[in-house]
Amino acid sequence: MTGLLAAGLAASLAAGCTTSDGPRDDGRGQSSSADGESRAKGGSVLAVKIDNSRHARPHTGLNEADIVYVEQVEGGLSRLMAVYAQKLPKAIGPVRSARESDLEVLRQFDRPTLAFSGAQGKLLPKIDKAPLKAEPPGKASDAYFRSKMRPAPHNLYLRPHRLMAKPPGTSALTTGFRFGSAPAGGRPTATQTVRYDAAEYTFTWSRSQKRWLVGMDDKAAGTTDGKRVMAGTVVVQYVKVRKSTFHDKLGHYTPYTETVGSGKARVLRDGRAYDVRWKRPKPSDGTTFTTGDGKRMNFQHGQVWVVYANAS
Structure with a gap:
């Protein structure tokens, strides 16, 4: 199935087309862009909301992301938000809808471009007012296509080069993360698991790959090109998760993840775990991580996964 899906995605990209009915936006009406020009000239990151249900796997273009945020959503499930600054793959997806928590996470970047399938009607005005460039299918239909290899809604993919001519580079990653040699301390750790009510993530240290699988x-999480998903650094960030004012059609309220403030975190790098403190004073700030002696926690070079876990 992985090979067939990869071939189907490649064919869709080569043809430059969607399926017969085109992208379906679950929050906005479609308004096709006639010029097809890039909407961003670089300078800030591309953030893409990615489906993470079992039907959405394997993912496409996830390994090229610089940062992958894991957030809780309705029914104890999770969604990913992948942030791209150094590389833009040919396709990314499956793309799904935005949540209110995304707006706070993205405030740390300078007018990021947000690619998402849509949002709840009451959330759309907040997205429109947020300091970002919203690019759902209704606004950028030429940047999206649907694969015939999967059923909707798990088959919407993004062509990132239709939104951004080139990646902005590492200077756009204003996250507060610091990279460098590992600090002293930490404890040898082979695996770390984070559980939500209906989703589970496990990070396993690979000595041969020098990465967390x-x-x-x-x-095992993989991509449609047959590669494993691996992280250089994993952050399990303990935050307050409260009920928001939004809910789905079944009445399940959307969790709101508070990423501004301070608290505890666990940083995994080089096969060791470090218990640290995190701090983000205001939305426009990045997040700093410090060890017990008050020094900044250095991350390993490579992709960073930030998993938001409920502190309570």
Whole structure:
């Protein structure tokens, strides 16, 4: 199935087309862009909301992300928000809808471009007012296509080069993260698991790869090109998760993840775990991580996964 899906995505990209009915936006009406020009000239990151249900796997273009945020959503499930600054893959997805918590996470970047399938009607005005460039299918239909290899809504993909001519570079990653040699201390750790009510993430240290292998719901996480998903650094950030004012059609309220403030975190790098403190004073700030002696925690070079876990 992985090979067939990869071939189907490649064919869709080569043809430059969607399926017959085109992208379906779950929050906005479609308004096709006639010029097809890039909407961003670089300078800030591209953030893409990615489906993470079992039907959405394996993912496409996830390994090229600089940062992957994991957030809780309705029913104890999770969604990913992948942030791109150094590389833009040919396709990314499956793309799904935005949540209110995304707006706070993205405030740390300078007018980021947000690619998402849509949002709840009451949330759309907040997205429109947020300091970002919203690019759902209704606004950028030429940047999206649907794969015939999967059923909707798990088949919407993004062509990132239709939104951004080139990646902005590492200077756009205004996250507060610091990279460098590992600090003293930490404890040898082979695996770390984070559980939500209906989702589970496991990070397993690979000595040969010198990376953390990502697992989702007791299965190895991979991409449609047959590669494993791996992280250089994993941050399990303990935050307050409260009920927002938004809910889905079944009445399940959307969790709101508070990423401004301070608290505890666990940083995984080089096969060791470090218990640290995190601090983000205001939305426009990045997040700093400090060890017990008050020094900044250095991350390993490579992709960073930030998993928001409920502190309570």
